[in-house]
Amino acid sequence: MPDTTSVEFDLHGIVGIRLIDATRSDIAKVERQLGPLRATLTRDPDIVVRFVDTIATGPLHYVGLGQTGFNEDGFFVLQGKANTPARALIPFEHVGSRPEIVCERALPAVPHLLAIINLTALDKGVLPLHASAFVLDSLGVLVTGWAKSGKTESLLACMRQGASYVGDEWVYLPGDGSMLGVPEPIRLWAWHLDQMPEILASRTRAERTRLSAWKSAAALTNAAATSAVPGGALFRKGAPIVARQAYVQIPPADLFGPEAISLRGSLDAVVLVLSSESADIVVEDAGPTEVAGRMAASLADERTDVMACYTQFRYAFPERRSATIETAEALESELLHKILAERPAAKVSHPYPCDIAELGRAVLSAARGVAKAPL
Numbered sequence: 613m614p615d616t617t618s619v620e621f622d623l624h625g626i627v628g629i630r631l632i633d634a635t636r637s638d639i640a641k642v643e644r645q646l647g648p649l650r651a652t653l654t655r656d657p658d659i660v661v662r663f664v665d666t667i668a669t670g671p672l673h674y675v676g677l678g679q680t681g682f683n684e685d686g687f688f689v690l691q692g693k694a695n696t697p698a699r700a701l702i703p704f705e706h707v708g709s710r711p712e713i714v715c716e717r718a719l720p721a722v723p724h725l726l727a728i729i730n731l732t733a734l735d736k737g738v739l740p741l742h743a744s745a746f747v748l749d750s751l752g753v754l755v756t757g758w759a760k761s762g763k764t765e766s767l768l769a770c771m772r773q774g775a776s777y778v779g780d781e782w783v784y785l786p787g788d789g790s791m792l793g794v795p796e797p798i799r800l801w802a803w804h805l806d807q808m809p810e811i812l813a814s815r816t817r818a819e820r821t822r823l824s825a826w827k828s829a830a831a832l833t834n835a836a837a838t839s840a841v842p843g844g845a846l847f848r849k850g851a852p853i854v855a856r857q858a859y860v861q862i863p864p865a866d867l868f869g870p871e872a873i874s875l876r877g878s879l880d881a882v883v884l885v886l887s888s889e890s891a892d893i894v895v896e897d898a899g900p901t902e903v904a905g906r907m908a909a910s911l912a913d914e915r916t917d918v919m920a921c922y923t924q925f926r927y928a929f930p931e932r933r934s935a936t937i938e939t940a941e942a943l944e945s946e947l948l949h950k951i952l953a954e955r956p957a958a959k960v961s962h963p964y965p966c967d968i969a970e971l972g973r974a975v976l977s978a979a980r981g982v983a984k985a986p987l
Contacts (some may be wrong), residue, residue, distance in 0.1 A: 615636075616635055616638075616663070618631060618632050619631045619634055620965075621651065622651035623646070623649060623733070623792075623903070624784065624875075624876075625663045626701045626736060626738050626784060626786070627733050627736075628657040628658050628660070628661065629642075629659045629661065629729070629932075630653065630659070630661070631660075631663065632660060633663050633664065634661075637717070641720060641721055641722070642722060642725070644724055644797060644861075646729075646796055647797070647864075648793070648934075649864070656710065657678040657710065659728060659729065660710065660712040660713070661712075661713045661725070662715070662923075663689050663717055664715070665694055665714060665716065667699050667716055669688070669701075670684070672688060675928055676924055676925055678690060679924075680924045687701070687924075688700065688702075689702070689724070689921065692818075694971065695964060696719055696720055699719075700714065700715045700716065700722065701713065701714040702723065702728075704921070704922050704925040705932040705934050707728055707732070707934045708731065708732055708735045708934060709936075722889050724917070726782070727788075727914075727918035731937060731940055732783065734936075734944060735936045735940075735943075737787065738787070738952055739784070739786075740785075741783050741784070741785055741948075742763075742782065742911060743755060743763060744756075744764055744766060744767040745780075745783045745793055745877060746776060747776045748775035751881075751983055752778070752877035752879055752880040753770070753880065753883060753976070754785075754791055754881070754882045754883070755767065755882075755883045755975060756883075756884060756885070756903065756907055756959060757885040758910050759837040759913075761885045762960070762962055762964065762966060763885060764781075764799075764800075765966060766800070766810070766975040768804065768968055769968050769969050770972050771868050771872065772977070773976070776872050776873070776874040776877070776922060777793070777864050777872055777873045778791055778793040779792070779793020779794055779875065780793060780798050780864070781794075781798075785879065785947075786882060786946065787943055787950065789878060790876060790877070790879060791877055791879045792875065793875045794875070795864050795865065795875065797862060798862055799860075800860050800862060801858060802813070802823060804968065805823070807967070807968050807969075808968070815860055815943075823858055824897065825858075825861070827858045838895075859928055879951075880979075880982075880983050881958070881979040881982050881983040882903055882955045882957040883957070883959070883960055883975050883979050884902070884957065884958070884959040885959070885960050885961075885971075886959060886960070886961045886962075887962060888964070892961075892963045893971065894960070895959075895974055895977065895981075896958065896959050897957070897958055897982060898958055898973060899957075901949060902955050903953045903959075904945075905948075908941075908944060908945050908948055911948075915940070915964070916987070918937075922934070958978035959983045959985055960975050
């Protein structure tokens, strides 16, 4: 039995997480999901994760065949990322009221942990937003949009101009005019690194070798997918999967330097980014409700996986419900309009992939322009 301990994480005093019977490997997998937010809680945790080697349980009834199941002990997620065959017991009815998740150590990540954290924050009146955020020259900028819309690229460009890092991927808005981030690792794709060779040069030989191997595999797969070779349809299906492996993940402190990490800032301007077929970058003002309306749809999409699992849970246990989950969409819409309608906003359309530096200049110019304009 490996050495185990209890460890606590604190997301800006909003959501506290306690790990029980966690090995060093278990702690590392949670840090990959949340970033290094370890802290000693002075209150009861909002979420408990208990790690075990094996969950002892009786036979299951399947809901999603091989994916989820249930018995008198509760509802189980039966696989993790990359279809890892291991189990987690998730009491969805307690989301928002201190759930205890039991997770087998073989899982590479705690299933739905970030979604449950976000639902818990939302239940407390704090809006989790799919966004990047930074502060440059005392201007706090929130960059938001659908996946692959240019949020991380905008952050990368502005960090190179001397900005301080607030967050990437998820930013939390308490409604008091501030924005709070988490230092989770940033995923950089091969095309990012082609434009920022100094970052690639700073990575380990193993990381560079892995990236090069996946880039080569992606090029070969793409060539086969567009040729008349037998099995072309299979290559076409596999090409996007292979291409998605050509990345590195880097903690923000390693990427930008510890001194550039603030994790908090004032919400002074909002920029909605949209990827486009056009080769031009276009900057426009955004209406007072446009960003909130669009991001309501984006956030609903972000919850697709956890909502599918919750629907399966409801099939397993029709008498059990989570008010936190079922009221999330309405509360989210209310907070989006309340918080974002009070902030000046612009939108930037751009090609994707894009010139990272050019996008950063456009986003910063748009933020500065609307921040100076009267509401």
